[in-house]
Amino acid sequence: MNWDDTTDTSDGERLVGASADGEDQAVEAALRPKDLGEFIGQEKVREQLDLVLRAARARGATADHVLLSGAPGLGKTTLSMIIAAEMEAPIRITSGPAIQHAGDLAAILSSLQEGEVLFLDEIHRMSRPAEEMLYMAMEDFRVDVIIGKGPGATAIPLELPPFTLVGATTRAGLLPPPLRDRFGFTAHMEFYEPAELERVVHRSASLLDVEIEPDGAAEIAGRSRGTPRIANRLLRRVRDYAQVKADGLITKDIAAAALAVYEVDARGLDRLDRGVLEALLKLFGGGPVGLSTLAVAVGEERETVEEVAEPFLVREGLLARTPRGRVATPAAWAHLGLTPPRSQAAGNGQGNLFGA
Ligand SMILES: Nc1ncnc2c1ncn2[C@@H]1O[C@H](COP(=O)(O)OP(=O)(O)OP(=O)(O)O)[C@@H](O)[C@H]1O
Ligand SMILES: [Mg+2]
Numbered sequence: 130m131n132w133d134d135t136t137d138t139s140d141g142e143r144l145v146g147a148s149a150d151g152e153d154q155a156v157e158a159a160l161r162p163k164d165l166g167e168f169i170g171q172e173k174v175r176e177q178l179d180l181v182l183r184a185a186r187a188r189g190a191t192a193d194h195v196l197l198s199g200a201p202g203l204g205k206t207t208l209s210m211i212i213a214a215e216m217e218a219p220i221r222i223t224s225g226p227a228i229q230h231a232g233d234l235a236a237i238l239s240s241l242q243e244g245e246v247l248f249l250d251e252i253h254r255m256s257r258p259a260e261e262m263l264y265m266a267m268e269d270f271r272v273d274v275i276i277g278k279g280p281g282a283t284a285i286p287l288e289l290p291p292f293t294l295v296g297a298t299t300r301a302g303l304l305p306p307p308l309r310d311r312f313g314f315t316a317h318m319e320f321y322e323p324a325e326l327e328r329v330v331h332r333s334a335s336l337l338d339v340e341i342e343p344d345g346a347a348e349i350a351g352r353s354r355g356t357p358r359i360a361n362r363l364l365r366r367v368r369d370y371a372q373v374k375a376d377g378l379i380t381k382d383i384a385a386a387a388l389a390v391y392e393v394d395a396r397g398l399d400r401l402d403r404g405v406l407e408a409l410l411k412l413f414g415g416g417p418v419g420l421s422t423l424a425v426a427v428g429e430e431r432e433t434v435e436e437v438a439e440p441f442l443v444r445e446g447l448l449a450r451t452p453r454g455r456v457a458t459p460a461a462w463a464h465l466g467l468t469p470p471r472s473q474a475a476g477n478g479q480g481n482l483f484g485a
Contacts, residue, residue: 132328142163143252145265148201150336151360155366157358157361160332160336160337161210162207162332163181163210163211164214165182165215166433167332167337168204169313169357169459170325170327170328170435171203171319171321174318176290177207177316177334178195178212178314178316181195181314182192185216186216186366191218191244191291191292191293192216193214193292193293193313194267194294194295194296194312194314195209195212195293195295195296195312195314195315196304196309196314196315196316197296197316197318198297198301198315198317199294199315199317199318199340200299200318200320200440200473201358202356202357202359203316203321204318204357205250205297206248206360208316209222209295209297210248210317211243212246212293212295213246213248213378214299216246216293218245218293219245219307220245220246220248221237221241221246221247221248222248222250222273223247223248224250224251224254225249225250225251225252225254225312226251226254227257227380228255228259229256229259229261230256230259231256231275231300233258233260234255234262234263234272235262237309238262238266238272238292239274239287241257241288241290241291243290244292244293245296246292246293246295247292248297249295252296252297252298253298253303259410260305263294264307264308266289266294267312268311270288270290270291270292271286271287272277272287273286273287273288274286274287280412296308300313301317304346304373305420306469317333320444321355321356322355322356323347323350326349326351326356326357326360327343327346327347327350329350329357329360329361330346330349330350330353330360330361331333333364334346334364337368338363339364339371339377339379340377340378340379341364341378341379342378342379342380342381343478344384345367345379345383345384346379346383349363349364349367349379351395351396351397352393352394352395352396353397354441357466359397363391363393364379366387367383367384367387370386370387370390371387374386374387396464397441397443398464399419401429401433401437401438401443402429402438402441404429405429405434405439405441405442406437406447406457406461407465407466408427409423409427410456410462410465410467411467412426413426415449415456415457415470416454416455416456416457416463417453417454417456418454420434420435420454420455423454423455442461446460448462449458457469
């Protein structure tokens, strides 16, 4: 397995950020469910994928290409490995950004074994020429290798063994339709229910040999933003706390105290999320305020606010993106224990100095 090619969009220190870095990746690998039976939640996807794989196995054929889309940390990489395991096929792992030239892709494709699973992470970030080569490879199991340059260049067709492409993307909307249409099966992964995350926490705790009470697992699950990767990460931080400050057993109180230390609040908001909300409420009266202004106010890059903090705040119904700027919802005021000004409560943020 080759991890060098995978691009890490890690945001370092953030405990609830959904991407993984160094140590995390190692632990994550250890916590990954190995087959569909171990994979928790995503009932629809699991049932459909099970049918696709069983049928292919029964026909003695290579499984159809699979596209997995969904937010970071929901289990796309895990599922791709499960697909390979269920097909008893080897897997090759690479990512869109690692394939800059069509030649890079040709080299990978031409070295695939029959039935092999090619996992292409962040498939929306592949270069255009590579993407066009992939169309042909997916459909006809053939690529044209270009030899030479300029007018003298010739295309040599190269037959490929049948393989299964598993593409993963956090942004299905960015995939060009011709690429999307070439996948025989598309699975959209949803955020997990708290009860499912509790099962994830219990499973991981037992793999890590950590003792946890049901209430403790529920406490962690509730702050995990519907994301198994975050649940696993919070579990490990709570374990540290339980080990140092108590006898190692994770109870509800221990979990809550630990997560307070790490500044993850009851809804799973961390320091950055709260900073954004606080600025929006306290400095701008709940908005509307432009993204750039808001970012300056919290001392962060525009992109960090937009891509790291906002998606969760929007999903939680705490913040709305409107054409005039960012606006706090009544739930945001309630969550921070603040009272909205009269104009906000009446639902009009007009006359605000800081409008977008
Ligand atoms: N359904 C699940 N059941 C149990 N654990 C899960 C499940 N899905 C994901 N996990 C855990 O969450 C971690 C992250 O999953 P994974 O790496 O597959 O996410 P991803 O969707 O590929 O994220 P990214 O978009 O950042 O690459 C894994 O280590 C795994 O342990
Ligand atoms: Mg992944």
